[in-house]
Amino acid sequence: MAKAPRRGPYICGIDAALDVVSGKWKGLILWELDAHRVRRFSELRRGLPGVSEKMLTQHLREMEEDGLVHREVHAEVPPRVEYSLTEHGRTLNQALGPLGAWGVERIRREGSEVVDTAKTSH
Amino acid sequence: MAKAPRRGPYICGIDAALDVVSGKWKGLILWELDAHRVRRFSELRRGLPGVSEKMLTQHLREMEEDGLVHREVHAEVPPRVEYSLTEHGRTLNQALGPLGAWGVERIRREGSEVVDTAKTSH
DNA sequence: CCGCATCCTTTAGGATACTG
DNA sequence: CAGTATCCTAAAGGATGCGG
Numbered sequence: 001m002a003k004a005p006r007r008g009p010y011i012c013g014i015d016a017a018l019d020v021v022s023g024k025w026k027g028l029i030l031w032e033l034d035a036h037r038v039r040r041f042s043e044l045r046r047g048l049p050g051v052s053e054k055m056l057t058q059h060l061r062e063m064e065e066d067g068l069v070h071r072e073v074h075a076e077v078p079p080r081v082e083y084s085l086t087e088h089g090r091t092l093n094q095a096l097g098p099l100g101a102w103g104v105e106r107i108r109r110e111g112s113e114v115v116d117t118a119k120t121s122h
Numbered sequence: 123m124a125k126a127p128r129r130g131p132y133i134c135g136i137d138a139a140l141d142v143v144s145g146k147w148k149g150l151i152l153w154e155l156d157a158h159r160v161r162r163f164s165e166l167r168r169g170l171p172g173v174s175e176k177m178l179t180q181h182l183r184e185m186e187e188d189g190l191v192h193r194e195v196h197a198e199v200p201p202r203v204e205y206s207l208t209e210h211g212r213t214l215n216q217a218l219g220p221l222g223a224w225g226v227e228r229i230r231r232e233g234s235e236v237v238d239t240a241k242t243s244h
Numbered sequence: 245c246c247g248c249a250t251c252c253t254t255t256a257g258g259a260t261a262c263t264g
Numbered sequence: 265c266a267g268t269a270t271c272c273t274a275a276a277g278g279a280t281g282c283g284g
Contacts, residue, residue, distance in 0.1 A: 013225030014149035014218055020228070022144050024257070027136035041266050052258060057267065078265045079264085088228075095224035096136055102217035103135030106142070106210075114132055146277070163246055174278060179247065200245045201284085248283080255276070263268075 007066075017095070020066050023059050025051050027096070033069065033085045034093045041081050068092060129188075139217070142188050145181050147173050149218070155191065155207045156215045163203050190214060 010016040021027060025048050032047045033039055039047070045056055060083060063069040068089035074080040085093070107114060132138040143149060147170050154169045155161055161169070167178055182205060185191040190211035196202040207215065 010225070010229055011150060012153065013222035013227075013229065014153070015225065016229050017221045017225030018140075018144065018149060020225075021136075022140065027140060028133060031134070031136070045266095053267070054259090054269095055257065058257090073266095076265095077264095079267085081266060091227075092224055095220040098217040098220055099139045100135035102214055103132070103137065103139030105135075105213075107132055107135065107138050114134075175247070176249095176279085177277065180277090195246095198245095201247085203246065246284090248281105250281085251279085253276105253278075256274085258273080259271085261269085261271105264266095 017092070020063075020068065020092070021096070023062070025055060026059055026063065029056075029059060029063065030068070030085070030089065030093050030096070033083060034090065038082050038084045041083070044083065063089070139214070142185075142190065142214070143218070145184070147177060148181055148185065151178075151181060151185065152190070152207070152211065152215050152218070155205060156212065160204050160206045163205070166205065185211070 007016075007019050010019070021030075028048050029044065032044055036043075041056070041060075044060075045051060045053070048056065060069060060071065064071050067086055070084045070086050072082045072084070074082070129138075129141050132141070143152075150170050151166065154166055158165075163178070163182075166182075167173060167175070170178065182191060182193065186193050189208055192206045192208050194204045194206070196204070
């Protein structure tokens with residue numbers, strides 16, 4: 001399988017941080033894992049309406065490689081795989097707090113549509 | 123000219139904020155304009171080593187449309203165009219602070235290469 | 245000086261089918 | 265259940281040339 005396009009040399013911290021979070025569902029994955037502490041693959045899938053299996057797997061693999069997510073495989077039948085945040089994943093999520101608040105303000109300002117109104121805190 | 127792929131309905135604040143910042147040079151543009159208050163097109167170009175004219179123009183137009191950047195054209199010969207941050211642009215930059223700090227830590231952790239070592243504060 | 249237009253390559257993301 | 269593998273489209277980004 002082709003490797004992730006690889007994280008290049010960075011111009012600044014924002015650059016390095018954005019590289020790790022950009023990806024259509026990564027912010028949500030971070031949020032889901034932060035809220036529930038531990039989540040299985042299928043639970044994450046249900047929590048991210050519209051995500052494809054391929055993208056979910058791909059994002060999780062990249063986030064694991066970036067040291068944000070811990071992946072634990074339980075050798076059972078049927079298989080059970082649990083995902084959780086590492087310490088770096090948690091601190092990243094904290095660092096995203098102000099940005100999320102700014103985004104909420106932006107949505108409010110221009111009355112953009114929001115898909116999932118159940119998640120009001122971010 | 124084709125319009126920007128348009129900012130869709132958002133899932134959360136992070137989503138809405140990332141939509142506005144993702145773009146290879148937008149973080150840097152924000153930083154440059156915040157540091158210098160006002161910058162001409164050619165000055166920005168020099169401040170972003172490697173950017174193409176096309177991308178710089180495109181990013182600036184999108185950021186203008188997103189209400190982050192103010193564009194002021196002076197009717198002179200040769201022409202002079204000055205860019206600066208709007209209030210929203212400044213608050214966004216503030217919200218990016220913690221993320222930038224996290225990114226700096228990440229770079230330090232894994233000893234990634236950094237292109238421009240002159241800009242140490244972000 | 246500050247662009248816009250055009251063409252091209254690369255990457256992200258989605259659809260679908262199959263497997264241990 | 266938790267994935268792979270393959271194919272495909274679309275969006276981002278880059279190179280180059282022209283113009284007020």
